[in-house]
Amino acid sequence: MPSFPKEKVRNIGIVAHIDAGKTTTTERFLFYTGRSHKLGEVHDGQAVMDFREDERNRGITISAAATTLTWKDHRINLIDTPGHVDFTAEVERAMRVLDGAVVIFDGVEGVEPQSETVWHQADRYHVPRIAFVNKLDRTGADFDAAVASIRDRLGARPIPIQMPVGSAETFAGIVDLVEERYLTFEAESLGRTVVSGPIPEALAAEAATRRGGMIEALAEIHDPLAELFLAERPIATSDLKQALRAATIGRAAVPVLCGAALRNAGVQPLLDAVCDLLPSPLEVGPAHGIDPRDGKPVERLPDDKAPFAALVFKIQAAEAADLFYLRVYSGTLESGGRAWNPRTKERERLRRVLRMHADRGEAVETVEAGDIVAVGALHRSMTGDTLCDEGRPVLLEPIRFPATVVSIAIEPKTSADRDKLAEMLPRLRREDPTLGVSTDPETGQTLLSGMGELHLDVVLSRIDRDFGIKLGSGKPRVSYRETVRARAEGTAEYRRVVAGDALFAKVSLSVEPLQDCAATPEVIDRLGAGAVPASLVPAILESIANAANGGGLYGYPVVGIRATLLAAEFAESGQPEIARVSRGAPGGRRGRARAVRKARGARSGGIRRRRDEDAPAAPRDRGGHGVPPRRRGRPRRGPDRRDVRIPDRASVAHAGAGLVLARAARLPSAPRKSLRPPRKAPALDARRRAGLTLRKPRLNPKGVAGNESRRRRFEEEKTP
Ligand SMILES: Nc1nc2c(ncn2[C@@H]2O[C@H](COP(=O)(O)OP(=O)(O)OP(=O)(O)O)[C@@H](O)[C@H]2O)c(=O)[nH]1
Ligand SMILES: [Mg+2]
Numbered sequence: 001m002p003s004f005p006k007e008k009v010r011n012i013g014i015v016a017h018i019d020a021g022k023t024t025t026t027e028r029f030l031f032y033t034g035r036s037h038k039l040g041e042v043h044d045g046q047a048v049m050d051f052r053e054d055e056r057n058r059g060i061t062i063s064a065a066a067t068t069l070t071w072k073d074h075r076i077n078l079i080d081t082p083g084h085v086d087f088t089a090e091v092e093r094a095m096r097v098l099d100g101a102v103v104i105f106d107g108v109e110g111v112e113p114q115s116e117t118v119w120h121q122a123d124r125y126h127v128p129r130i131a132f133v134n135k136l137d138r139t140g141a142d143f144d145a146a147v148a149s150i151r152d153r154l155g156a157r158p159i160p161i162q163m164p165v166g167s168a169e170t171f172a173g174i175v176d177l178v179e180e181r182y183l184t185f186e187a188e189s190l191g192r193t194v195v196s197g198p199i200p201e202a203l204a205a206e207a208a209t210r211r212g213g214m215i216e217a218l219a220e221i222h223d224p225l226a227e228l229f230l231a232e233r234p235i236a237t238s239d240l241k242q243a244l245r246a247a248t249i250g251r252a253a254v255p256v257l258c259g260a261a262l263r264n265a266g267v268q269p270l271l272d273a274v275c276d277l278l279p280s281p282l283e284v285g286p287a288h289g290i291d292p293r294d295g296k297p298v299e300r301l302p303d304d305k306a307p308f309a310a311l312v313f314k315i316q317a318a319e320a321a322d323l324f325y326l327r328v329y330s331g332t333l334e335s336g337g338r339a340w341n342p343r344t345k346e347r348e349r350l351r352r353v354l355r356m357h358a359d360r361g362e363a364v365e366t367v368e369a370g371d372i373v374a375v376g377a378l379h380r381s382m383t384g385d386t387l388c389d390e391g392r393p394v395l396l397e398p399i400r401f402p403a404t405v406v407s408i409a410i411e412p413k414t415s416a417d418r419d420k421l422a423e424m425l426p427r428l429r430r431e432d433p434t435l436g437v438s439t440d441p442e443t444g445q446t447l448l449s450g451m452g453e454l455h456l457d458v459v460l461s462r463i464d465r466d467f468g469i470k471l472g473s474g475k476p477r478v479s480y481r482e483t484v485r486a487r488a489e490g491t492a493e494y495r496r497v498v499a500g501d502a503l504f505a506k507v508s509l510s511v512e513p514l515q516d517c518a519a520t521p522e523v524i525d526r527l528g529a530g531a532v533p534a535s536l537v538p539a540i541l542e543s544i545a546n547a548a549n550g551g552g553l554y555g556y557p558v559v560g561i562r563a564t565l566l567a568a569e570f571a572e573s574g575q576p577e578i579a580r581v582s583r584g585a586p587g588g589r590r591g592r593a594r595a596v597r598k599a600r601g602a603r604s605g606g607i608r609r610r611r612d613e614d615a616p617a618a619p620r621d622r623g624g625h626g627v628p629p630r631r632r633g634r635p636r637r638g639p640d641r642r643d644v645r646i647p648d649r650a651s652v653a654h655a656g657a658g659l660v661l662a663r664a665a666r667l668p669s670a671p672r673k674s675l676r677p678p679r680k681a682p683a684l685d686a687r688r689r690a691g692l693t694l695r696k697p698r699l700n701p702k703g704v705a706g707n708e709s710r711r712r713r714f715e716e717e718k719t720p
Helices: 022-032 053-058 085-097 113-124 143-154 201-219 223-230 237-249 267-277 415-431 453-465 536-550 576-582 588-600 606-614 639-643 649-666 686-692 704-718
Strands: 009-016 065-071 074-080 100-106 129-134 158-160 162-165 173-176 181-185 194-197 254-258 287-290 297-300 309-316 323-330 332-334 338-341 346-349 351-357 360-363 366-368 372-376 386-388 406-412 436-439 446-450 471-473 488-498 501-513 522-525 561-571
Touching (some): 009 085, 009 267, 053 453, 085 113, 085 453, 100 113, 129 143, 129 267, 143 158, 143 254, 158 201, 162 201, 201 223, 201 237, 223 237, 323 351, 406 415, 406 453, 446 453, 522 536
Parallel strands (some): 129 254
Antiparallel strands (some): 162 173, 309 386, 323 372, 332 366, 338 386, 351 360, 351 372, 406 446, 488 501, 501 561
């Protein structure tokens, strides 16, 4: 089968703030290109691209959806992305693989917060874009103000290539400044018929002024046009189109179009602009990666004859088999052929290659450079993996996903639900790399973490509805991080008597902020030789890192700091075995307990006594995330587990480091609470609300419950 001419392929994404009209515009694309025969509306729950049940119920896009359209000899592979901040990772992966983007703005609001985010994502991946100012039929719509906000808030160079005629209820049509035509969209045919006529007399002067402004702006960045302009020679439409295309692809300017997708106005000219102004895969240049064998940089040209290279950018959990979305950068591969995954060092067979149309797939025989397709059931590939030619391997740059910011405790209702959940969670995580699964160290409960409360709510309802797993869940909590704003020094002493043995340590530290306030803490040793036994230094450094991780002033992990160990004193008296045991003796919990007993010798009751004197209170039921911990036959935190909590050298240093960190954070520099403020929980159903009761925490300033109470106090202060 002859391959589709690559210069006529466009891989584009539709990105914007929530509700700007991405899906509404995409539905018109589908309708006018003949891909769908009915106009699906988001507000009727009928949008083809929002095919998931939760998308239709909530009226928002949650998961990016792909389709392929044909418009004027061009093949447009399009991804409609969600605008809600909780699903920003969907935009990230789309940006990673797309060659161009249509950024939609609300004609009333102009640039909104998420417009800025997607704009910067596009900047990061060097994606050329065109802007579409939508909703000009809304009261208060102001095209010029929206263009000004693109310039002022995004620091871009917007060049309007259209002019709206009227606004809000008087919005009547569009003047195409390049072709100098007046376009109206016939209501009876749902905008299918575009009437193109001469610019009405009354609009001619304004259109001419705006056209002059467009040419001047383009002449500033496009030399051939500048020459024509300065020589006052006639400028043909083709000259203008050429200049616009070069400026867009070179990311020197952003052409701005306008319309009202819901009123079916301005959509076909936008499709024309996608074909005329955005780049083909050939114009984007080679994909960059490294050779996994020697780490040397390699390039892959968008050429069918080059070795095969593709990136897995999305995995969609489906009932029958998961679907893996690929962007092919070079080479070709037959359906059923094998590709090499350099990360897993395994061959993967590309079975069932599909060109996706929202939730439907159309089988294709061959994938080639520039394609975006989905394949069924890869074995161990993950999002961000490269699939390539085994003989000429390449590792393409993976996709970066943001850290999770909110977590919630979940509790399966029955043991059958627990088993199903254990099977489902890895699949859900594979689909959604921004979903975290961990175990609460305080309660042993499963914690789901995600990008926001809406994200977690969507995941929970999906677990319930799609997989029939019944869960109790707690209160979503923001995963705050703390950092310090200024350098501070401090010294802490640790004196404890453990079963008659005196332990002593004194640690001096400085703590200072790093430039990157979200960076993992750096710990540096500046101790003079012989200050403490050399074997102790790694333990102290590790303990400082653990102390930072264990929580600062408000009990949240401390990030973005450099802690420097300035001085340390240490006195050891007996019980070296205990120290060793505590740092992890072989043989698991029981093995460690046995070792402790052995270390204690014949002193009966020693363990119990030590626990009474010293060990933190049993970490049971601190109500961390508001769900009672599950009951098991055997208590999770039995005596043998607590044996290993005896302070050892590491925990001595830990205590000192913890104090210093806390003091540093308490200085006038004031802690910096990074990340976002808590947002209002979305409506949770009554059943889950029932799970929100918080148990009163048992306070213990030394143990984790101390963190817990600090965090709770902080959150109570913060929550409006
Ligand atoms: N008045 C008016 N409303 C519009 C227009 N375009 C879209 N809408 C409405 O705006 C709402 C949101 O539209 P969507 O297309 O779902 O917006 P979206 O950008 O896809 O939203 P998310 O995917 O959830 O981020 C819907 O109710 C649309 O009917 C328009 O041109 N004019
Ligand atoms: Mg949408």
